[in-house]
Amino acid sequence: MIQLFKLPEEIDEARAYFLEALTPHTFTAQDGTVLPYRLYIPPCYVPTAAYPLQIHMHGGGIRGNDNAFQLYHDTEQTQMLFAHAYFEPYIFAIPQCPVGYFWSEFQAKNWPENTKPYLPMKETEENRITHAVYELTEYLSERYAVDKDRRYLSGFSLGASGAYELVYRYPDTYAAAFVGCGVSDPETADIAARVPFYIIHGAMDPTIPVRHSRDMASALQKNGGDFVYVELPDATHNFFACVPNTPELTEDGMRWIHSKRRIPK
Numbered sequence: 001m002i003q004l005f006k007l008p009e010e011i012d013e014a015r016a017y018f019l020e021a022l023t024p025h026t027f028t029a030q031d032g033t034v035l036p037y038r039l040y041i042p043p044c045y046v047p048t049a050a051y052p053l054q055i056h057m058h059g060g061g062i063r064g065n066d067n068a069f070q071l072y073h074d075t076e077q078t079q080m081l082f083a084h085a086y087f088e089p090y091i092f093a094i095p096q097c098p099v100g101y102f103w104s105e106f107q108a109k110n111w112p113e114n115t116k117p118y119l120p121m122k123e124t125e126e127n128r129i130t131h132a133v134y135e136l137t138e139y140l141s142e143r144y145a146v147d148k149d150r151r152y153l154s155g156f157s158l159g160a161s162g163a164y165e166l167v168y169r170y171p172d173t174y175a176a177a178f179v180g181c182g183v184s185d186p187e188t189a190d191i192a193a194r195v196p197f198y199i200i201h202g203a204m205d206p207t208i209p210v211r212h213s214r215d216m217a218s219a220l221q222k223n224g225g226d227f228v229y230v231e232l233p234d235a236t237h238n239f240f241a242c243v244p245n246t247p248e249l250t251e252d253g254m255r256w257i258h259s260k261r262r263i264p265k
Contacts, residue, residue, distance in 0.1 A: 022094065024067045027139060029132035036067035036096045037136060041144070042089035050147040052090040052258055055137055057159030063097045070096045088258065091144055095133055103130050103155070103162025106185055121185035126169060130162050134170055149262040153177040154254075157208060157237065164188070164216070167195045172264045176257035181205055181237055183212040186219035193225030196260045198253040202235030228256060 022038035029035065045051065058070045071094065102108035105127035109119045141148055153174050155163035160182020167177055168188045176196040184192075197220060201213035210231065217229040230249065232239050 019071055022071060022092075026067070027095075027132065027136045029128075029135045031128060031131075033128050033132040035129070035132040035136060036065070038067065038071060038094045038096075039140075040092040042091070044089050045091075045145070047145050049145050050150075051145055052088070052150040052152060053137070053140055053144075053146045054090055054092045054152045054154060055133060056092065056094045057103050057133065057153070057155035057162045058094065058097065059156050060097075060102075060158035063099045063101065063158075065096070065098055067096055070094055090258070091140065091146060093136065093140060095136060097129055097158065097162075101129050102127065103133075103158055104165040104184070105130070106165060107158070107161040107183055111183070121165065121168060121188050127162075127165065130165055130169075133162070134166060134173065137173060150175050150258070151262065152257050152260075154179070154257075155182065156180040157182060160184075164192065167192050167197075171195055172262070175262040176260035178253045178257045179213075180239065181208050181213070183208050184216055186215045189216065189219030189223045189225065192216075193220050193223035194263075196226040196257065198228045198230075198256050200230045200232065200239065200249065200253065202232045202237060202239045204233075204235060205237045207237040226260075228253075 022040050025037055025039050027035045027037060042051070062069050064070065097103055102111075105124045106119070106121040108127070109124050110116055137151060140146060141151065151174050153163040153166055154177065155161070157180070160179035161184055163177045163179050164182060164184035167174055168191050171191050171194045174195055176198070178198045180200040181202060199213050199217055201210045203210050213229065213231070217227060220227045
């Protein structure tokens with residue numbers, strides 16, 4: 001096990017490095033949706049190789065329009081990057097969700113809980129912001145030397161819900177997904193189970209109750225899915241800030257999903 005981020009100065013150094021290394025870009029989808037994103041290309045990149053692609057969808061508290069704020073949430077992104085970059089180079093993109101929008105239309109239609117009539121994901125239209133993320137995936141796959149059988153999603157909170165929705169909408173695109181403290185519709189597991197999931201949730205989460213991840217894990221199991229479910233007994237919503245060994249958990253999750261390859265069906 002690689003020991004990551006044991007000292008505050010190590011976290012600061014990692015954050016400073018990737019704030020510089022994650023260069024700002026803008027993508028315009030076919031419907032005109034403008035999606036700011038940050039992009040990391042490994043220093044060893046050569047166009048004749050083939051690299052995994054990781055798309056990370058941030059949480060709701062750091063939505064914005066500046067293509068910067070999505071990088072300033074504790075150590076979430078820097079942990080994601082370093083945890084895997086330690087043992088394999090890969091391309092990493094972090095799009096930014098605009099203020100007032102959701103990554104998942106299912107969550108947008110049903111959140112906050114018990115305040116709106118329930119609408120299943122199969123009856124919701126596709127979220128245009130999340131569809132732009134799908135188009136960004138395809139664009140980066142053509143623009144850079146990406147292994148199309150090793151394209152991965154990760155997301156936390158709002159972003160986890162978006163990752164669930166992307167897998168449901170495009171199950172033949174992504175090889176695996178790493179999601180934390182998210183919400184989705186268990187009725188989509190007949191499709192979602194085609195993609196491996198690594199799921200983390202804090203048992204004491206007051207924002208998105210842990211039952212949502214439990215329900216998704218149970219539905220994936222019933223549908224024969226390949227998944228790992230990790231429940232942190234003392235963690236609240238932002239487990240990155242309250243669980244001492246989060247870097248190791250992140251490394252485990254990244255290593256696990258990057259061991260998977262897309263299996264088109």
